[in-house]
Amino acid sequence: MARHLITSAIPYINGIKHLGNLVGSQLQADLYARYLRGRGHEVMFICATDEHGTPAELAAAKAGKPVADYCAEMHDVQAAIAGGFRLSFDHFGRSSSPQNRALTQHFAKVLADQGLIREVTEKQMYSVTDGRFLPDRYIEGTCPNCGFESARGDQCDNCTKQLDPVDLINPRSVISGSTDLEMRETKHLFLRQSAMKDKLAAWIDSKTDWPVLSTSIAKKWLFDGEGLQDRGITRDLSWGVPAQFDGAPWQGMDGKVFYVWFDAPIEYIAGTQEWAEKTGGDWARWWRLDQGAGDVTYTQFMGKDNVPFHTLSFPSTILGSAEPWKLVDYIKSFNYLNYDGGQFSTSRGRGVFMDQALGILPSDYWRWWLLSHAPESADAEFTWENFQASVNKDLADVLGNLVSRVTKFCNSKFGTEVPAAVVMTERETALMAQFREGLAAYEKAMDEIHVRRAAEELRALWVLGNEYLQAAAPWSVVKTDEEAARGIIAFALHLIRLYAVLSRPFIPDAAQAIMASLDCEDWAWPEDLDAALTVLPAGHAFTVPENLFRKITDEEREDWAKRFAGRRE
Numbered sequence: 001m002a003r004h005l006i007t008s009a010i011p012y013i014n015g016i017k018h019l020g021n022l023v024g025s026q027l028q029a030d031l032y033a034r035y036l037r038g039r040g041h042e043v044m045f046i047c048a049t050d051e052h053g054t055p056a057e058l059a060a061a062k063a064g065k066p067v068a069d070y071c072a073e074m075h076d077v078q079a080a081i082a083g084g085f086r087l088s089f090d091h092f093g094r095s096s097s098p099q100n101r102a103l104t105q106h107f108a109k110v111l112a113d114q115g116l117i118r119e120v121t122e123k124q125m126y127s128v129t130d131g132r133f134l135p136d137r138y139i140e141g142t143c144p145n146c147g148f149e150s151a152r153g154d155q156c157d158n159c160t161k162q163l164d165p166v167d168l169i170n171p172r173s174v175i176s177g178s179t180d181l182e183m184r185e186t187k188h189l190f191l192r193q194s195a196m197k198d199k200l201a202a203w204i205d206s207k208t209d210w211p212v213l214s215t216s217i218a219k220k221w222l223f224d225g226e227g228l229q230d231r232g233i234t235r236d237l238s239w240g241v242p243a244q245f246d247g248a249p250w251q252g253m254d255g256k257v258f259y260v261w262f263d264a265p266i267e268y269i270a271g272t273q274e275w276a277e278k279t280g281g282d283w284a285r286w287w288r289l290d291q292g293a294g295d296v297t298y299t300q301f302m303g304k305d306n307v308p309f310h311t312l313s314f315p316s317t318i319l320g321s322a323e324p325w326k327l328v329d330y331i332k333s334f335n336y337l338n339y340d341g342g343q344f345s346t347s348r349g350r351g352v353f354m355d356q357a358l359g360i361l362p363s364d365y366w367r368w369w370l371l372s373h374a375p376e377s378a379d380a381e382f383t384w385e386n387f388q389a390s391v392n393k394d395l396a397d398v399l400g401n402l403v404s405r406v407t408k409f410c411n412s413k414f415g416t417e418v419p420a421a422v423v424m425t426e427r428e429t430a431l432m433a434q435f436r437e438g439l440a441a442y443e444k445a446m447d448e449i450h451v452r453r454a455a456e457e458l459r460a461l462w463v464l465g466n467e468y469l470q471a472a473a474p475w476s477v478v479k480t481d482e483e484a485a486r487g488i489i490a491f492a493l494h495l496i497r498l499y500a501v502l503s504r505p506f507i508p509d510a511a512q513a514i515m516a517s518l519d520c521e522d523w524a525w526p527e528d529l530d531a532a533l534t535v536l537p538a539g540h541a542f543t544v545p546e547n548l549f550r551k552i553t554d555e556e557r558e559d560w561a562k563r564f565a566g567r568r569e
């Protein structure tokens with residue numbers, strides 16, 4: 001048994017996420033966590049909501065709520081939806097927790113002790129009316145490029161040009177609408193990532209087993225242009241971890257908070273501390289090399305846009321602290337999922353959002369499609385045709401149909417008891433040889449976190465069972481040799497149990513339904529396949545399950561395609 005720490009990039013708090021976000025990292029992290037638990041390993045799987053920063057403040061203002069209340073509510077909403085998709089976090093934390101506040105301030109202090117923080121004075125837009133500095137997103141004005149009147153300080157949403165607030169024509173405060181703005185000096189803390197460049201480069205170079213997507217993005221940031229730059233880690237905001245605190249090695253940072261990208265990854269650790277407080281568990285044995293974390297394997301899951309922060313910024317925090325924190329061992333990153341010929345769009349309501357998805361079909365349907373089409377080596381695209389075909393063929397025709405045929409046939413001929421012990425004829429022996437090979441390929445793909453390949457290997461195992469049943473044809477055999485037919489069905493029932501165990505990481509609800517109908521709670525991974533064929537003794541009672549999966553009709557497909565096409569602008 002090994003110990004595995006798994007984290008998924010933490011979703012931002014403002015609003016419900018779409019399926020592209022779900023398959024950005026959380027779902028694959030869940031698959032891996034479930035697989036490792038299934039193999040008997042000790043797993044700590046942490047995720048959280050990312051709650052600080054300007055977008056949360058703006059979303060709260062729009063909702064007419066205090067930002068802390070807004071975040072608390074949205075955290076509960078996201079936690080409930082994550083539960084609906086069966087994301088099996090050991091803890092789903094909050095980056096606004098007291099634990100994260102203390103830990104973020106601790107890291108800032110020790111980084112300063114190590115000479116890795118410098119103070120920088122720069123000029124920033126100040127609103128006299130609002131009495132505060134305005135982050136870029138708090139400033140709107142006319143785009144100098146296209147004339148759009150509601151361009152933001154950082155970007156024009158109309159022509160997508162990247163902007164600087166001073167570029168805007170007639171800039172105004174988003175908070176009050178005031179145009180009484182002026183440039184004033186303000187002080188910020190910068191993390192001296194440039195001083196960490198050689199250490200980070202050597203560390204990245206040592207990760208020869210990482211996906212190219214992870215290392216290539218890291219190297220681009222390390223070496224392109226002038227190389228890795230120092231990064232501002234504070235902002236003029238009130239919602240966040242205060243940058244001025246007792247014992248801080250600097251003065252004059254009142255009214256400023258740490259930048260959301262500094263505190264968010266620290267929440268992986270703080271989230272584990274939240275878990276420890278809730279359960280009485282020991283967080284340090286997962287994170288502190290001086291307190292037992294030396295034998296932990298730490299895997300991070302994320303979308304490609306998060307790779308720079310996880311390969312450079314967060315490691316700068318960890319390595320720069322010179323304290324014995326656990327550093328990530330493997331970074332699994334993903335490309336983007338697109339939606340039906342375009343992109344998912346939160347603002348335009350284009351694509352399927354997580355709550356809507358659960359409103360029309362159970363989570364297993366989505367889990368199976370999203371995982372078997374994970375945007376692994378390139379961007380992937382969701383289409384309703386593909387979704388319908390995949391659900392109807394893989395889930396309904398292959399796995400669902402096998403379970404249904406075997407249990408119904410047994411019920412009609414022999415009743416709802418396992419009709420015999422397994423008898424190994426040449427056919428079963430040959431099948432098991434193929435199964436053993438396929439299982440090894442499945443395990444290898446899962447061990448290496450090749451998500452799409454793992455789905456293919458699992459499906460291939462399901463197909464083997466179907467082919468076996470078709471060739472063994474117990475419905476014909478029973479007419480001349482009832483004993484042989486009983487043996488075939490006993491063997492097939494054992495295959496079905498194996499499918500429940502092996503499929504559980506992908507489709508946990510269906511796996512549970514199969515095991516419930518078999519009245520079996522033996523979820524042991526088939527390390528010994530021969531032993532796995534003796535789990536259900538002759539005479540063991542079962543019930544015929546409801547259809548595991550239903551088919552998606554053409555009418556539904558067309559209806560949903562229309563419904564989720566997005567609002568016109």
Ligand SMILES: [Zn+2]
Nearest residue numbers: 143146156159
């Ligand atoms: Zn523009």
